[in-house]
Amino acid sequence: xxxxxxxxxxxxxxxxxxxxxxxxxxxxxYLEGDGLALEQTSMTIAKGEFIAVVGPSGCGKSTLLxxxxxxxxxxxxxxxxxxxxxxxxxxxxxxxxxxxxxxxxRTTLDNVLLPLEIVQPHRSNLRRQRxxxxxxxxALLSSVGLAxxxxxxxxxxxxGMQQRASLCRALIHEPDLMMLDxxxxxxxxxxxxxxxxxxxxxxxxxxxxxxxVTHDLREAAYLADTIYVMSKRPGRILVRYDNVLPRPRNQxxxxxxxxxxxxxxxxxxxxxVRAA
Amino acid sequence: xxxxxxxxxxxxxxxxSVGLFVIWELGVRVSGMPEYILPSPSAALAAAWTFREAxxxxxxxxxxxxLGGFLIAVIFGVxxxxxxxxxxxIYSALNPILIGFNxxxxxxxxxxxxxxFGIGGIPAVLTAxxxxxxxxxxxxxxxxxxxxxxxxxVLRSLGASRLDILRKVGFPxxxxxxxxxxxxxxxxxxxxxxxxxxxxANVGMGYLMMSASSKFNVPLVFAGLLVIAVMxxxxxxxxxxxxxxxTKWAVRGARSA
Ligand SMILES: Nc1ncnc2c1ncn2[C@@H]1O[C@H](COP(=O)(O)OP(=O)(O)O)[C@@H](O)[C@H]1O
Ligand SMILES: [Mg+2]
Numbered sequence: 188x189x190x191x192x193x194x195x196x197x198x199x200x201x202x203x204x205x206x207x208x209x210x211x212x213x214x215x216x217y218l219e220g221d222g223l224a225l226e227q228t229s230m231t232i233a234k235g236e237f238i239a240v241v242g243p244s245g246c247g248k249s250t251l252l253x254x255x256x257x258x259x260x261x262x263x264x265x266x267x268x269x270x271x272x273x274x275x276x277x278x279x280x281x282x283x284x285x286x287x288x289x290x291x292x293r294t295t296l297d298n299v300l301l302p303l304e305i306v307q308p309h310r311s312n313l314r315r316q317r318x319x320x321x322x323x324x325x326a327l328l329s330s331v332g333l334a335x336x337x338x339x340x341x342x343x344x345x346x347g348m349q350q351r352a353s354l355c356r357a358l359i360h361e362p363d364l365m366m367l368d369x370x371x372x373x374x375x376x377x378x379x380x381x382x383x384x385x386x387x388x389x390x391x392x393x394x395x396x397x398x399x400v401t402h403d404l405r406e407a408a409y410l411a412d413t414i415y416v417m418s419k420r421p422g423r424i425l426v427r428y429d430n431v432l433p434r435p436r437n438q439x440x441x442x443x444x445x446x447x448x449x450x451x452x453x454x455x456x457x458x459x460v461r462a463a
Numbered sequence: 464x465x466x467x468x469x470x471x472x473x474x475x476x477x478x479x480s481v482g483l484f485v486i487w488e489l490g491v492r493v494s495g496m497p498e499y500i501l502p503s504p505s506a507a508l509a510a511a512w513t514f515r516e517a518x519x520x521x522x523x524x525x526x527x528x529x530l531g532g533f534l535i536a537v538i539f540g541v542x543x544x545x546x547x548x549x550x551x552x553i554y555s556a557l558n559p560i561l562i563g564f565n566x567x568x569x570x571x572x573x574x575x576x577x578x579x580f581g582i583g584g585i586p587a588v589l590t591a592x593x594x595x596x597x598x599x600x601x602x603x604x605x606x607x608x609x610x611x612x613x614x615x616x617v618l619r620s621l622g623a624s625r626l627d628i629l630r631k632v633g634f635p636x637x638x639x640x641x642x643x644x645x646x647x648x649x650x651x652x653x654x655x656x657x658x659x660x661x662x663x664a665n666v667g668m669g670y671l672m673m674s675a676s677s678k679f680n681v682p683l684v685f686a687g688l689l690v691i692a693v694m695x696x697x698x699x700x701x702x703x704x705x706x707x708x709x710t711k712w713a714v715r716g717a718r719s720a
Contacts, residue, residue: 253616256620258620280621282613291713292635292636292638356617366620
């Protein structure tokens with residue numbers, strides 16, 4: 188079988204020299220007396236790397252994202268971002284979820300501008316630079332195919348359009364880290380694959396670091412540089428794949444043998460994990 | 464919605480109200496019910512016209528005490544609702560007290576207020592306040608407490624403070640809940656003020672009806688009830704209009720359906 192996804196055992200995954208995110212022997216227990224949600228987990232993510240985490244539902248994928256964003260603290264072990272230990276919510280993070288969570292009383296443009304009303308130093312400059320900020324938001328909206336929608340309210344947009352707007356909101360303050368928790372899971376197949384290209388395009392021009400949680404193995408194979416497979420609860424990283432498919436990836440590639448093989452192999456892992 | 468259905472929906476409240484009065488009128492006439500037990504609506508309206516000056520004066524007083532109590536309820540209710548809705552500790556600390564307080568019949572509180580403040584407008588204002596703040600607290604708190612956790616994560620990861628989250632998301636989001644509670648609260652405020660005026664005042668609709676009934680002027684009692692009902696409907700209507708104006712985004716479903 189031609190090896191496209193290079194399987195790397197977790198043990199000898201040598202730390203990348205340019206580690207941007209380091210998860211170091213982390214365990215997490217939500218409540219005293221509860222079982223572990225996350226069993227000893229380690230991973231390193233290089234700056235600008237696009238990683239995907241796949242695993243059965245309830246295995247701790249969202250938990251992992253919250254740990255890296257600093258929304259929760261590990262019970263044991265350390266999380267470092269940019270060599271600093273994470274002690275509280277990081278401000279260099281953009282987030283998007285399955286539910287677009289746009290505010291229904293704000294127009295699409297005002298929704299995208301929300302982070303600039305909160306994050307410093309933009310917040311203090313908001314009044315003076317409102318015009319410039321709006322132009323930036325409009326440019327971002329048109330780069331995801333939402334030109335002309337800026338005055339519409341979220342409920343006037345389709346699910347796919349709302350998710351595009353949600354990506355814009357996650358990116359407007361130019362975060363170094365993107366946390367995407369099953370962002371395309373609620374969309375139909377056509378819209379979802381369109382958005383893969385939108386996301387890949389944004390990532391290739393801006394090169395932020397991405398943690399993508401997904402249960403769609405094709406999505407992971409299409410988008411990620413590195414794919415981690417997690418066990419069922421308590422979550423642990425079982426295998427890591429270096430996905431060497433060339434970029435930019437396109438819809439044609441998904442019909443190629445090597446893409447199919449990678450997805451197939453991931454599928455095999457998930458099946459054994461679920462049966463375990 | 465088709466045009467004819469729209470018209471039907473539009474006219475239904477008038478048809479129902481007029482129908483009620485017609486049935487009431489016919490019922491009284493056909494059964495020959497004596498006026499001192501149940502006067503006909505026409506008799507009540509005639510009494511309202513005869514005593515229009517007195518009614519106007521008393522209604523004005525009731526309106527002022529009601530709105531006074533309601534205003535205090537809004538201020539107090541929003542502050543307390545914000546506290547209860549944004550802190551789990553405050554919620555668990557105050558919840559039993561609030562429920563206990565809301566269960567006490569406010570008529571039982573009136574004598575205490577009279578002891579403290581004497582007979583007159585102040586007990587009426589305070590009773591209106593006490594009876595109407597609870598729905599405001601409950602609704603504002605619900606609006607704040609039901610924020611989507613993902614949205615909170617988005618905001619917290621941007622470094623938003625508690626106050627930021629309240630201002631940007633919490634308050635706008637609880638606005639529809641707030642307006643719903645205002646409609647309920649303002650009608651309750653009338654209940655409170657009239658109740659207090661009935662036992663402890665020399666002016667106001669409650670006092671007017673009490674003194675009319677002691678003189679066996681039953682049509683005037685019913686005239687008083689009708690006036691209070693109309694004041695309640697008008698205030699409810701005003702808050703409905705404000706609600707439609709300011710929280711259009713929340714009622715869009717009902718409209719497009
Ligand atoms: N706030 C919480 N309190 C207690 N348990 C939680 C909490 N959040 C998640 N869990 C539990 O931790 C486990 C992992 O959750 P999560 O990270 O959301 O899984 P995934 O995103 O992989 O589906 C689940 O079993 C879930 O029930
Ligand atoms: Mg999840």
